Amino acid sequence: MxxxxxxxxxxxxxxxSLLTIxxxxxxxxxxxxxxxxxxxxxxxNNHDQWAKITFMMKRYLEETGKFTVDVQRTKTTWNGKEYLxxxxxxxxxASVDLPKSQMDSSFHPNFKAYDVVICNFxxxxxxxxxETQADFDQFIKNGGGLVVLHAADNxxxxxxxxxxxxxxxxxxxRTEKDGPYVYFDLNNKEVRDSSPGRAGSHGPQKEFQxxxxxxxxxxxxxxxxxxxxxxxxxxxxxxxxxxNMEVLGTAFSAVENKGxxxxxxxxxxxxxxxxxxxxxxxxxxxxxxxxxGFITSLLRGTQWAAxxxxxxxxxxxxxxxxxxxxxxxxD
Ligand SMILES: [Zn+2]
Numbered sequence: 001m002x003x004x005x006x007x008x009x010x011x012x013x014x015x016x017s018l019l020t021i022x023x024x025x026x027x028x029x030x031x032x033x034x035x036x037x038x039x040x041x042x043x044x045n046n047h048d049q050w051a052k053i054t055f056m057m058k059r060y061l062e063e064t065g066k067f068t069v070d071v072q073r074t075k076t077t078w079n080g081k082e083y084l085x086x087x088x089x090x091x092x093x094a095s096v097d098l099p100k101s102q103m104d105s106s107f108h109p110n111f112k113a114y115d116v117v118i119c120n121f122x123x124x125x126x127x128x129x130x131e132t133q134a135d136f137d138q139f140i141k142n143g144g145g146l147v148v149l150h151a152a153d154n155x156x157x158x159x160x161x162x163x164x165x166x167x168x169x170x171x172x173x174r175t176e177k178d179g180p181y182v183y184f185d186l187n188n189k190e191v192r193d194s195s196p197g198r199a200g201s202h203g204p205q206k207e208f209q210x211x212x213x214x215x216x217x218x219x220x221x222x223x224x225x226x227x228x229x230x231x232x233x234x235x236x237x238x239x240x241x242x243x244n245m246e247v248l249g250t251a252f253s254a255v256e257n258k259g260x261x262x263x264x265x266x267x268x269x270x271x272x273x274x275x276x277x278x279x280x281x282x283x284x285x286x287x288x289x290x291x292x293g294f295i296t297s298l299l300r301g302t303q304w305a306a307x308x309x310x311x312x313x314x315x316x317x318x319x320x321x322x323x324x325x326x327x328x329x330x331d
Pocket of ligand 1: 047150151233283284
């Protein structure tokens with residue numbers, strides 16, 4: 001039987017036209033996983049409001065319709081019992097039966113069941129059990145997402161994998177042995193400074209301006225080049241391995257406000273194995289977390305850590321260069 005090459009040609013042309021039609025649709029809907037399964041871990045934090053901040057982040061994430069959020073909490077007798085008992089999350093223990101800074105040997109979340117983990121631990125938190133640490137390390141290496149806020153970059157100074165994941169951290173006897181200071185100098189040049197010294201400090205709380213250093217990253221794309229953050233502690237002099245790390249945004253830490261005289265990292269990403277990490281040292285208290293800039297960064301950073309992409313828009317009430325904007329959080 002004679003072959004009919006024109007049939008093949010028509011088949012090929014049909015494939016090409018289908019690809020042309022389908023491609024834009026694929027670009028518009030990049031997310032295979034919806035909603036994004038998110039786990040907030042907490043329980044030991046030197047900030048009184050940590051339980052409220054977990055409660056707030058869970059609501060802000062779930063309100064987008066893009067995330068489901070579970071919480072797993074270590075046993076604790078930490079600061080802020082009044083917040084722990086007021087901001088109760090169904091199914092989450094408000095147990096207070098562990099002495100301060102003691103490891104909860106039963107803490108072992110099933111990280112693999114999630115796309116992204118948000119770490120809301122704080123300064124002087126007890127180490128996680130070794131098996132939990134190893135599982136978490138594997139989870140991120142295999143492509144899991146991590147979000148680190150505020151005092152979570154004080155946690156676990158002895159855990160080298162965690163220091164790699166967060167890029168830079170403060171307090172907990174971190175020094176030059178842990179890696180360089182990372183900042184932008186007065187010429188707006190990124191510096192990695194290995195000079196000796198302790199890591200982590202901050203002046204009195206105040207509003208401060210964020211400067212975007214990479215406006216093409218999915219997390220920051222569309223943000224104004226500068227925007228005003230609500231009252232917060234501005235961490236400075238953070239240091240760490242800083243490998244595979246990118247600074248997306250900074251804030252100027254003025255010497256007259258007991259700061260470093262440097263532009264300090266405020267929005268960061270780190271690649272760890274196949275995993276993506278979004279780190280912000282902002283988020284000291286409820287009024288800091290209610291900043292529309294913080295909320296937007298948290299939502300977009302979490303989506304990016306989970307998927308590598310962002311489709312959460314910059315809201316109309318996003319802060320301006322010299323004007324902060326807050327949401328009212330209703331209990
Ligand atoms: Zn703080």
